[in-house]
Each structure stands twice: as structure tokens, then as C-alpha cells.
Amino acid sequence: xxxxxxxxxxxxxxxxxxxxxxxxxxxxxxxxxxxxxxxxxxxxxxxxxxxxxxxxxxxxxxxxxxxxxxxxxxxxxxxxxxxxxxxxxxxxxxxxxxxxxxxxxxxxxxxxxxxxxxxxxxxxxxxxxxxxxxxxxxxxxxxxxxxxxxxxxxxxxxxxxxxxxxxxxxxxxxxxxxxxxxxxxxxxxxxxxxxxxxxxxxxxxxxxxxxxxxxxxxxxxxxxxxxxxxxxxxxxxxxxxxxxxxxxxxxxxxxxxxxxxxxxxxxxxxxxxxxxxxxxxxxxxxxxxxxxxxxxxxxxxxxxxxxxxxxxxxxxxxxxxxxxxxxxxx
Amino acid sequence: xxxxxxxxxxxxxxxxxxxxxxxxxxxxxxxxxxxxxxxxxxxxxxxxxxxxxxxxxxxxxxxxxxxxxxxxxxxxxxxxxxxxxxxxxxxxxxxxxxxxxxxxxxxxxxxxxxxxxxxxxxxxxxxxxxxxxxxxxxxxxxxxxxxxxxxxxxxxxxxxxxxxxxxxxxxxxxxxxxxxxxxxxxxxxxxxxxxxxxxxxxxxxxxxxxxxxxxxxxxxxxxxxxxxxxxxxxxxxxxxxxxxxxxxxxxxxxxxxxxxxxxxxxxxxxxxxxxxxxxxxxxxxxxxxxxxxxxxxxxxxxxxxxxxxxxxxxxxxxxxxxxxxxxxxxxxxxxxxxxxxxxxxxxxxxxxxxxxxxxxxxxxxxxxxxxxxxxxxxxxxxxxxxxxxxxxxxxxxxxxx
Ligand SMILES: Cc1ncc(C[n+]2csc(CCOP(=O)(O)OP(=O)(O)O)c2C)c(N)n1
Numbered sequence: 256x257x258x259x260x261x262x263x264x265x266x267x268x269x270x271x272x273x274x275x276x277x278x279x280x281x282x283x284x285x286x287x288x289x290x291x292x293x294x295x296x297x298x299x300x301x302x303x304x305x306x307x308x309x310x311x312x313x314x315x316x317x318x319x320x321x322x323x324x325x326x327x328x329x330x331x332x333x334x335x336x337x338x339x340x341x342x343x344x345x346x347x348x349x350x351x352x353x354x355x356x357x358x359x360x361x362x363x364x365x366x367x368x369x370x371x372x373x374x375x376x377x378x379x380x381x382x383x384x385x386x387x388x389x390x391x392x393x394x395x396x397x398x399x400x401x402x403x404x405x406x407x408x409x410x411x412x413x414x415x416x417x418x419x420x421x422x423x424x425x426x427x428x429x430x431x432x433x434x435x436x437x438x439x440x441x442x443x444x445x446x447x448x449x450x451x452x453x454x455x456x457x458x459x460x461x462x463x464x465x466x467x468x469x470x471x472x473x474x475x476x477x478x479x480x481x482x483x484x485x486x487x488x489x490x491x492x493x494x495x496x497x498x499x500x501x502x503x504x505x506x507x508x509x510x511x512x513x514x515x516x517x518x519x520x521x522x523x524x525x526x527x528x529x530x531x532x533x534x535x536x537x538x539x540x541x542x543x544x545x546x547x548x549x550x551x552x553x554x555x556x557x558x559x560x561x562x563x564x565x566x567x568x569x570x571x572x573x574x575x576x577x578x579x580x581x582x583x584x585x
Numbered sequence: 586x587x588x589x590x591x592x593x594x595x596x597x598x599x600x601x602x603x604x605x606x607x608x609x610x611x612x613x614x615x616x617x618x619x620x621x622x623x624x625x626x627x628x629x630x631x632x633x634x635x636x637x638x639x640x641x642x643x644x645x646x647x648x649x650x651x652x653x654x655x656x657x658x659x660x661x662x663x664x665x666x667x668x669x670x671x672x673x674x675x676x677x678x679x680x681x682x683x684x685x686x687x688x689x690x691x692x693x694x695x696x697x698x699x700x701x702x703x704x705x706x707x708x709x710x711x712x713x714x715x716x717x718x719x720x721x722x723x724x725x726x727x728x729x730x731x732x733x734x735x736x737x738x739x740x741x742x743x744x745x746x747x748x749x750x751x752x753x754x755x756x757x758x759x760x761x762x763x764x765x766x767x768x769x770x771x772x773x774x775x776x777x778x779x780x781x782x783x784x785x786x787x788x789x790x791x792x793x794x795x796x797x798x799x800x801x802x803x804x805x806x807x808x809x810x811x812x813x814x815x816x817x818x819x820x821x822x823x824x825x826x827x828x829x830x831x832x833x834x835x836x837x838x839x840x841x842x843x844x845x846x847x848x849x850x851x852x853x854x855x856x857x858x859x860x861x862x863x864x865x866x867x868x869x870x871x872x873x874x875x876x877x878x879x880x881x882x883x884x885x886x887x888x889x890x891x892x893x894x895x896x897x898x899x900x901x902x903x904x905x906x907x908x909x910x911x912x913x914x915x916x917x918x919x920x921x922x923x924x925x926x927x928x929x930x931x932x933x934x935x936x937x938x939x940x941x942x943x944x945x946x947x948x949x950x951x952x953x954x955x956x957x958x959x960x961x962x963x964x965x966x967x968x969x970x971x972x973x974x975x976x977x978x979x980x981x982x983x984x985x986x
Contacts, residue, residue: 291892292820315790315826316752316818344751347792382681385735386750526965555969560954562681562732567951567973577976 258447265435267409268298268374270446271416272336276306279334282420285312285321286338286374295340296376296435318348325371326355334370334420342377342429343386349394356425357400369425372416376432377405378472378522379569382562389559390523392471395427396500396532403500404454405429407474409442411497414451421450429499431472440475456503458510462492465516465579468507468533470496473520473570480575489579499529507533508540515546516582522569525553547585550578623830626876627856628846632904634912645855645862651919657698657850658910658920659928661690664714665907666932667723670939671713671730675885679943681732684711688848688880691906692813694718695853696875699861700744700781703771707746707759707782711813715783719745723935724942733949753791756782756810760797763806763869772807777865781809781857787818789834790826798838798872807864809857810835810872813847815879820892832874840870847877848906878904951977 262270276282284299284306290313293300303311314321318339325335339345345352352373359367379388396403402424406412412430419426434440459474460481469477474495481491492510496502511517517537519530534549552570560568628637629646649657668686675683686693689711697718700706706715716726721738728734729748736747746762749755759782771778788794789812801808812831816823827834835842841863845856853875860871878901882889914920955970 287818288820290820292888293891295819295886313821313825316787316821317790317792319792320790346751347753382732384682384729384732384750555954555973556963556966557954557958561728561734561949563948564951564954567977568954573980574976577979 256447257445259443260446261441261443262409262413262446263436263438263441264406264409264412264431265296265298267413267442267444268416268430269300269302271413272299273302273305274446275336275417275420276302276310279420280310281333283310283312283328283333283335284338285314285325285335287314287316287321287340289313289338294338296432298374298430298435299338318344318346319351322348322351322356322371322373325373326351326359326369329369329371330359330367334372336372336374336416336420338374340376341383341387341432342375342389342391345373345375345391352395352401352425352427353398357398360424361400368423370420370423371425372419372422372428373426374416374428374430376435377429378431378433379559379562379565380433380472382565384562385559388562388565390471390521390554392427392429392499393523393528396502396529400425401500402426402454402498403429404498405431405471406453406497407431407434407469407471407495408440410444410451411453413444413446415453415497417450418452418454429471434472434475454498454503456494456496456498456506458492458506459495460491460493462490463514464489464491465518465582466492466494466507466510466514467518467520467575468494468496468510469520470499470529471522473522476570476572477520477575480572480579483572484576484579487576489583491579502529502532502536504533504536504540507537511537511541512544515544516579517545517549518552518575518578518582519549520552520570520575522554524556525551526556528553547582550582552578623844623876625832626844626846627852628849629851629855630849630909630913632848632909634909634916636913639852639855642852642855642859645858646851649851649854651914651917654851654910654914655920655924657694657854658907658914659931660694660698660718661714661850661907661910662928662932663935664690664694664717666936667717667939668713670936671727672881672885674940674943675730680727680730680885683730683885684713685879685881685884686711686713688878688901688906689813689815690714691850692811692847692853692875692877695850696781696783696811696857696873699854699857700779701861702744703778704861705744705746705759705762705766705778705780707755707762707780708748709752709755709783709785709788710748710750711785712748712783716743716745719743721745724939727939727943728946731943731946733946753784753788753793753797756784756788756791756794756797757800760800760804760806760808763801763808763864764804766807767804767867772865772867772869774866777807777867779807779809779861779864779869781811781861783811783813785818786812786814786816786823786826786831787821788812789831798835798840798870801870802838802840805867806870807867808870809860809864810870811857812872812874813877814874815847815877817879817883817889817893819883819887820889830874832872835872840872842872842874844874844876847875848904848909850906850910877906
């Protein structure tokens with residue numbers, strides 16, 4: 256049976272959650288405003304109506320509470336999917352994530368599994384006030400015991416959320432909020448199809464001049480830059496990391512051996528970040544293939560600025576092209 | 586309508602008390618106490634504008650003669666007018682977002698006007714009325730919502746801390762500040778200092794707020810916790826945060842809690858003065874639950890039609906905080922039509938001024954991104970800044986050719 260539907264990232268997540276809930280009665284959704292309102296981004300729209308208040312929980316307003324109780328529910332055999340309203344509000348739950356969620360499996364030598372997913376809308380570009388535009392993913396990638404993934408398109412949204420829910424490990428699932436409802440990113444998905452695995456990095460555009468590796472909202476920036484570079488006669492290879500911890504750098508190494516140049520792209524500040532890790536590992540593995548140092552295009556090492564300045568803060572395609580020029584000038 | 590309060594059985598009450606567990610309906614009735622706020626609601630002015638005598642609290646508003654009441658009325662009208670203007674400006678794309686205070690004017694003006702110059706207020710993000718009462722120029726609030734700035738007033742001069750968006754964070758910060766007042770010996774008599782901290786009903790679920798209660802209690806901090814229970818935390822009703830009327834929680838932490846009619850500016854003023862007075866004399870902390878209602882959306886990005894009933898809103902419109910003062914003033918001869926007209930005129934001019942300011946607000950320069958990240962500078966950032974500026978220069982010179 257096939258059921259082809261053209262979906263935005265937001266709608267793909269909604270249907271992915273729905274399918275996961277239909278398949279497994281132990282799957283719960285919990286978070287602030289996820290019920291009647293359908294979440295502030297409407298990702299859980301209609302789920303409480305169909306699955307009831309015990310499977311879609313409008314929780315009290317407390318992130319430590321959401322994550323801490325999800326840990327307990329998981330011990331009891333449930334598979335909670337927590338929604339954090341905006342990435343900037345995950346920090347009251349940071350203790351539960353790093354101290355309990357990430358470590359219980361290790362502490363009990365596998366006796367306790369933690370099949371918990373934390374969905375985190377992240378990144379800037381929506382013109383919001385403080386705490387609504389950040390990119391804290393590196394902080395979580397630094398915690399052993401957690402898996403961290405990020406999606407950039409509707410296909411991965413649909414299958415990725417289901418794969419995350421099926422995983423017995425705790426997963427931080429970062430969603431590019433500014434792309435949720437982007438019509439341009441609508442993709443045709445066979446929602447009745449057989450599940451696909453997506454937690455590995457993937458070449459999303461082939462090229463020969465240089466490689467750009469990105470994740471989440473930055474993948475679109477990289478692809479836009481690649482399209483613009485083509486007009487200048489440059490051919491960029493673009494890789495969507497998808498999995499941020501553990502990093503799947505195999506395809507990146509392969510690509511760098513081909514192109515000799517790498518730009519690591521992310522909205523997060525650069526110091527001690529995922530792009531730092533990528534740069535370190537690539538120079539270690541591909542030293543003799545590199546024609547230029549690995550360059551990074553990132554947010555600055557400042558708090559996220561007032562939104563009137565975010566066009567300057569967020570790496571755009573010009574910053575990527577500028578980095579390509581610098582790499583080629585080497 | 587039943588407005589009976591339900592309280593937890595006392596520990597010694599035995600099995601009978603346990604058997605008397607309330608039904609869910611009773612619990613909700615206890616929390617919301619239907620539309621009335623419950624038997625224990627402190628009120629000095631009814632929705633119809635009748636003065637209710639209060640043996641306990643009248644003395645705290647002895648000085649509020651007709652002139653002072655006209656002042657409170659004016660405050661509320663100006664603040665509401667500014668709020669409506671900002672809401673409209675958001676609709677017109679001049680502000681990125683707005684957080685309406687519609688319906689909460691009395692809670693904010695009443696408590697805000699109870700403060701003295703040396704007191705400190707820690708707001709959440711909806712406290713535009715308190716800001717006004719603290720003498721903050723409302724223009725200075727707008728940068729946050731136009732997204733040109735993260736804050737924008739002189740905190741020390743106004744005794745008004747920056748807005749806090751992360752729910753509950755400011756409660757612990759306020760507790761620390763109040764501990765500082767205590768440690769410096771600024772409490773103990775009529776001239777003592779106090780701190781007030783604002784948060785919503787939703788915030789009471791956060792660990793930070795509970796920890797704030799504990800800290801303030803064990804250090805006897807001169808801190809008034811001012812919870813504006815506007816019934817909703819975005820789409821979630823108060824019942825989703827508590828089984829107990831919020832003011833009753835204070836007891837568990839060892840300090841008094843009181844529920845005041847948050848739409849009654851006189852009662853909010855009286856109760857806040859009382860609570861601040863307790864703090865000044867070293868008897869703090871105190872929790873005030875101002876029972877009120879958010880008459881607009883949570884923010885301009887919210888859609889309340891998805892979760893709340895419109896008759897609820899209609900019911901609360903009858904309890905409008907401004908209308909009752911107006912009725913009281915008009916009935917008692919405290920103000921005539923000319924006064925009300927002149928306040929309206931002043932409010933319109935106030936709003937026009939805000940509008941003009943907003944439309945002409947300068948954009949921050951790009952390298953503002955780098956300013957003041959550290960107090961002591963940072964060489965990494967300095968080089969990022971230089972690189973960024975020369976990158977921008979590249980575009981400028983490319984444009985010249
Ligand atoms: C830690 C945290 N979690 C979530 C949010 C998102 N959020 C902003 S306001 C709000 C509801 C707050 O309700 P309440 O505390 O009752 O205050 P009100 O806005 O009604 O005045 C939520 C969930 C946030 N700002 N901070």
C-alpha cells in the first residue's frame with residue numbers, strides 16, 4: 256500500500272508522531288501546550304483529541320519536571336516524547352538530562368533503558384525575543400550517553416521521529432523551527448511506506464570544488480550557496496550531518512578526500528562546538544588530502560543578539576561563498 | 586454560585602478527612618473559586634464600584650482620597666492605552682511581538698504604587714504597568730519587542746530589574762537580592778527596604794520558584810512574591826499547575842499567603858503595602874496571589890480561540906479593573922466627565938508619542954552584536970569583530986565599483 260502525501264517539515268513530524276503512537280501504545284507525548292493548542296508550533300496538533308489526555312499530556316510548566324518524569328515513565332516501560340517549547344527553555348531540564356537521562360543506562364550497566372525523545376525546536380531567523388533563537392546542540396553532543404540528531408527536511412522529519420521513538424537510547428531531536436512551515440521544503444512522502452533509517456550523514460548534493468557540511472536549518476543555507484556557486488562555475492558538495500552525536504563523519508572524510516576543501520557550517524557559536532570537533536577530526540583523518548585548512552562559518556561567540564541583528568549573526572549564503580573563496584585562495 | 590474554598594485536610598484530621606477528598610469539580614472550584622476568587626478573596630472595591638470595608642486592610646489605604654484614586658485611575662488608563670497601542674503596532678509589523686497586559690492593570694498599578702524608591706522589583710515579561718509605576722519611560726520597553734534590544738532602562742535608578750523571559754528564573758534572583766538587603770541591615774523598621782517579585786500562575790510549577798520560596802523563607806528575606814494568577818499559562822489553565830489555591834502554598838514554606846482581587850486596584854495597593862510593610866520590618870517573606878484574568882492572547886503569536894471559552898472572557902469583562910474605579914469615582918462625585926475625558930485625551934497623546942517613537946527607533950549598528958559580552962573584553966571576540974567589520978566593508982566597497 257502506498258499513501259503519497261506532500262508534506263512540510265511540521266506536518267511530517269505530526270504524522271510521524273501519529274504513526275508512532277498508533278503503532279505503540281506506550282508512546283506518550285508530553286510538554287507545555289502540546290494538547291489543545293497542539294504546541295506553540297502546532298506540531299502535535301490533533302493528537303490529544305485522538306489519543307486522549309493520558310497519552311498527550313499538557314504538563315505543568317516545568318522543564319526539569321517534564322524530563323525528570325519522562326525518565327521515571329521510561330523506567331516503567333513508557334516511551335515518552337517530550338516537547339521543549341523553545342531551545343532556550345531546555346536549561347531548567349539540563350540537570351535531569353545530563354545527570355539522569357544520559358547516565359542511567361551506564362550506571363545500571365544496561366538494566367535500565369531510556370527510550371526518551373526530547374524534541375527541541377532550535378535556531379534563529381524568526382525575529383523573536385531572547386531565548387527563542389539559540390543553537391545549544393553542542394552542549395548536548397558533549398554529554399556521553401545521549402544521542403543528538405537534527406533534521407533538515409520533511410522526509411527525515413517523518414522517518415527520523417519514528418526512528419528516534421523506536422530507539423532505546425535517549426535522543427535529543429533538534430528541529431529547525433524556521434523551516435517548520437516552509438512550503439518550499441514540502442516533500443512527497445509515502446506515509447504508509449516501510450520505515451527508513453536516517454541517523455547517518457548523507458550527501459545531499461554532489462560536487463567537486465569544495466565540501467560544505469551542515470545540519471538542521473543550515474543545510475538549506477548550504478544548498479542555496481551551492482546553487483549560487485554553480486553560477487560562478489564552482490561545484491559544491493553538500494553533506495547533511497543528521498547525526499550530531501555520535502558524529503557520522505565517514506561521508507565527510509570521503510568527500511574531503513575528493514574535494515580537498517571543507518567548510519563546516521552552523522548557527523551555533525564556534526568555540527568548543529560541533530564545528531570544532533569536525534575540524535579536528537577532519538584534519539586528523541584527511542591531513543594529506545586537504546588543500547586548505549578546514550574553515551568554519553558559524554554564529555559569533557556572543558549571546559544571540561537582538562533579532563534586528565540576526566541577519567548579521569546568522570551565517571548566510573554570502574558568508575559561505577566568502578569562505579569558499581578563502582579556501583580556494585589558499 | 587458556590588465559592589467555597591477547599592483546603593487540604595490537616596495532618597491530625599484522621600481518616601475522616603481523607604474520606605472527604607474533594608471531587609475534581611470541587612478542586613477546580615477551589616482553585617478558581619468559580620468566578621469570584623473564593624471566600625478568602627480580599628476586595629475593597631466590587632466590580633460594580635462599591636467600596637467594601639475591610640477591618641484588616643482599610644488602614645493601608647487611608648490616604649487614598651479622591652485625588653489619589655484619580656491618580657490610580659489615570660495610571661491604569663494610560664497603561665492600558667499604551668498596551669493597546671503596542672498590540673496594534675505589532676499587528677502593523679512595527680513590533681516583532683507584544684505581550685499584552687489587558688486586564689492586569691490593577692494588579693500591576695496597585696502593587697507597583699505600593700513600592701518605595703529604595704524597593705526593588707523583579708519583573709517577568711508582562712509587567713509593563715509595574716514599569717510605568719516605577720517611572721520607567723514606556724518607550725524604553727519597546728526595544729525589546731521591536732527586537733532592537735534585550736533590555737533598556739536604568740535598573741538601579743528605577744528599582745526595576747530587566748525583564749526575564751525564562752519562566753521563574755527571576756524569583757531566585759529576587760530572593761538573592763532581598764537576602765542582600767537583609768544582610769546589609771536594611772530591614773527592621775518603618776524605613777526598611779523590601780523587594781517584590783512578579784511571576785505567573787504557570788511559573789509556580791517551576792523548580793526555581795519553589796527554591797525561591799525556600800531561600801526567602803529560611804533567610805527571612807524581605808521579599809514579596811507577587812503571583813498574578815491570570816488563569817492561563819498560554820493554553821494551560823491554573824488547574825494544570827496546582828491542586829491547591831496558589832496562595833495556600835505559602836503555608837507549606839512557612840510564610841503567609843493571601844489572595845487578593847487582582848482587578849481591584851485599591852485592594853492590590855492595600856495588600857501590597859501590608860506585605861511590603863511586613864518585609865520592611867523583618868517579618869517577610871509573603872506570597873500574594875492576585876486573582877485576575879488575561880483578557881487578551883498570551884502574546885501576539887498566540888491563538889486563545891483554540892483553548893478558552895468566550896463566555897469566560899465575557900464574564901471577566903464585567904470585572905474590568907478600570908471600570909470599577911470609574912464607577913466608584915463617578916458615583917461618589919470623585920470625578921466628573923471632564924476628568925474622564927481629559928485622562929482619555931492624555932492617554933491618546935501618550936500612545937501617539939509611543940507610536941512615533943517606535944516608528945523612528947534607530948536600528949542598532951551591526952557590531953553591537955559584539956559589545957558588552959564581557960565586562961573585561963575578550964581577544965577572541967575582538968578579532969571576530971574586526972573580521973566581521975572588514976567582511977561588511979568588502980560589500981560596501983564592492984558596491985562602490
Ligand atoms: C522555562 C520556560 N519554559 C517555557 C517558556 C515558554 N513560555 C513563555 S510564557 C509561558 C506561559 C507562562 O504562564 P504564566 O507563568 O502563568 O505567566 P503569564 O504569561 O500567564 O503571565 C510559557 C510556557 C518560557 N518562557 N520559559
